[in-house]
Amino acid sequence: MGQTVVEFRSVSKWYGQVIGLNNLTLELPPGVTGLLGPNGSGKSTLLQLATGQLRPSQGEVRVLGHRPRGSAGLNRYIGLCPEQDAFFEWMTGREFLRSCALLGGLGRHGAREAADRALERVGMTEHAGRAIRGYSKGMRQRIKLAQAMVHEPIVLFLDEPLNGTDPVARRELIDAIVEWGATGRTVLVSSHVFHEVQAVTRSIVLLNRGRLVAQGDVRQIRDLIDAHPHRIVLKSPRPRELAARLVACDDIVGVDLSREGGTLIVETRLPDRFYSRLVDLALDGGTPVDEVYSDDDNLESVFKYLVTT
Amino acid sequence: MTTPSAPETEFSPTMIPARLPIGLAPSALLTVVRITVARQVRGVRRWVLAGVFALPIAFAILIRQFRPSLEAAPVEDGLILGLIFPALVPLAALLLASGMVQDDVEEQTLTYLLIRPIARWAIYLAKLAGTAIVTWGRAAIFTVATVGAIHWGESGLVGTVLRERAPIYVAMLALATAAYASIFGALSLVLRRALVVGAIYVVVVEGFFGAIDFVIREATVIYYIRVLAVRWLGVAGEEWSIDPDTAVSASTCVIVLLAIAGWFAAIGAAIFAAREFRLKTPEGN
Numbered sequence: 249m250g251q252t253v254v255e256f257r258s259v260s261k262w263y264g265q266v267i268g269l270n271n272l273t274l275e276l277p278p279g280v281t282g283l284l285g286p287n288g289s290g291k292s293t294l295l296q297l298a299t300g301q302l303r304p305s306q307g308e309v310r311v312l313g314h315r316p317r318g319s320a321g322l323n324r325y326i327g328l329c330p331e332q333d334a335f336f337e338w339m340t341g342r343e344f345l346r347s348c349a350l351l352g353g354l355g356r357h358g359a360r361e362a363a364d365r366a367l368e369r370v371g372m373t374e375h376a377g378r379a380i381r382g383y384s385k386g387m388r389q390r391i392k393l394a395q396a397m398v399h400e401p402i403v404l405f406l407d408e409p410l411n412g413t414d415p416v417a418r419r420e421l422i423d424a425i426v427e428w429g430a431t432g433r434t435v436l437v438s439s440h441v442f443h444e445v446q447a448v449t450r451s452i453v454l455l456n457r458g459r460l461v462a463q464g465d466v467r468q469i470r471d472l473i474d475a476h477p478h479r480i481v482l483k484s485p486r487p488r489e490l491a492a493r494l495v496a497c498d499d500i501v502g503v504d505l506s507r508e509g510g511t512l513i514v515e516t517r518l519p520d521r522f523y524s525r526l527v528d529l530a531l532d533g534g535t536p537v538d539e540v541y542s543d544d545d546n547l548e549s550v551f552k553y554l555v556t557t
Numbered sequence: 558m559t560t561p562s563a564p565e566t567e568f569s570p571t572m573i574p575a576r577l578p579i580g581l582a583p584s585a586l587l588t589v590v591r592i593t594v595a596r597q598v599r600g601v602r603r604w605v606l607a608g609v610f611a612l613p614i615a616f617a618i619l620i621r622q623f624r625p626s627l628e629a630a631p632v633e634d635g636l637i638l639g640l641i642f643p644a645l646v647p648l649a650a651l652l653l654a655s656g657m658v659q660d661d662v663e664e665q666t667l668t669y670l671l672i673r674p675i676a677r678w679a680i681y682l683a684k685l686a687g688t689a690i691v692t693w694g695r696a697a698i699f700t701v702a703t704v705g706a707i708h709w710g711e712s713g714l715v716g717t718v719l720r721e722r723a724p725i726y727v728a729m730l731a732l733a734t735a736a737y738a739s740i741f742g743a744l745s746l747v748l749r750r751a752l753v754v755g756a757i758y759v760v761v762v763e764g765f766f767g768a769i770d771f772v773i774r775e776a777t778v779i780y781y782i783r784v785l786a787v788r789w790l791g792v793a794g795e796e797w798s799i800d801p802d803t804a805v806s807a808s809t810c811v812i813v814l815l816a817i818a819g820w821f822a823a824i825g826a827a828i829f830a831a832r833e834f835r836l837k838t839p840e841g842n
Binding site: 263313314319320322332334338352353355 | 579676
């Protein structure tokens, strides 16, 4: 048995009448683990409990052997990439990362070096001198990931780190996460998109409605999930041209041009093949893709299916 | 120590010390202060406060223009001790301190502070310090500018007024802003409508109770500021029913004002440390 880095023992969290987590027991070893669940399944609550932002209503949380709530010093060893798209907008990317490094307890010189290293890691050195308020969604996600890594934490919690990114940024962020996990650190990546999680790890934890549905190897559930058509939302400045190229692919079973301008909803039975083709589609042939995300309703239906299977 | 079957990873959970850092790194705390100051000098509030604090300067210029025969001393007392201290300083402190934590919650940036190795109570105190610095800095600049506008052209402007009286005003402003920012900072953590309640507090408690000659005025900040004006600036206290022979000493005033600031700062820090800020959870959304 390997060491347990993150441990939840019979943890419940209530928000008044709403249950965030329901009697969750979970142990996470070093390495990358995916935390998969539809919106409202308790992923963010779990991450906020693990980072000490919330205290459990019941049960106990331990990270690196310490209770996160009330142990500020533990945060020296923990990094969090929050889901919310929020920043100190007036800062440049470099200033933001230096500030985060200083907040992380590094000295002035160390913070400068750490910020430059983190910028390099997420491919943002070129844009580091620009104000964050002018960044694209992909750049904001990269900077958000960089701030979580800037103080070189041992445990990294990432809440939907790939949300709303373009295919190229997605690929680069996935590489950065995998690379980070390969150093022996512990990474917990939350997502409501199965194929995002699958791209970074084989070890996954499934949550639904605050409960642990399953934990184990990705292969054990992927067949079940692939049995359902997967709905993916794409945003493109040329949705009709993109739709025309997509319908030619035999794994695509439906393409819906949304009334909302520039949005396409694609149904596929082979999401792996679709995602691997997406970068080529975005880069070649004049059909750029600005944003990709999985349709939430789809995952909800998959989870209902999994829970009742 | 490694074995072939269990290669040692670069990062092991056992690497972290059993006793964690206490979370009071000076560089981290200074960064919280710096971020708070940067936030407080931005946005609409900057212009609102500049407009409000420009009023006494405008009044001083108008009085000099249209009533040049009026003596400077009563004008100074009226504008500085009758307008800036009892009204503008508490309102400025209220405006800034009530948003000190709430702005970070609404803009969802508080997470970036809470997930750092800084004790929560220390985060609050650093934010309070940043807020008090901005409030004090603004008030001090505009107060000195008002004094300058009142005495403009006088021979004693630099010597008596700016070198002797202005530093006393600045010191009194430091005490007043520390007390008010602490009160309103703590208030904003327990009340949703802190701005409204704070404004009522300024009018009723500081404005009304602080002015009546009764023991309750000793529970107001403005009373001690007025006694300091009597003690340090030689202002006649009759208008406020303050008898220099029976009123508390200047050192007592300083101690009481610092105690008020410290007491409410401690309450705010304790509430902040215990509070769960739900930024992205069912209730937070």
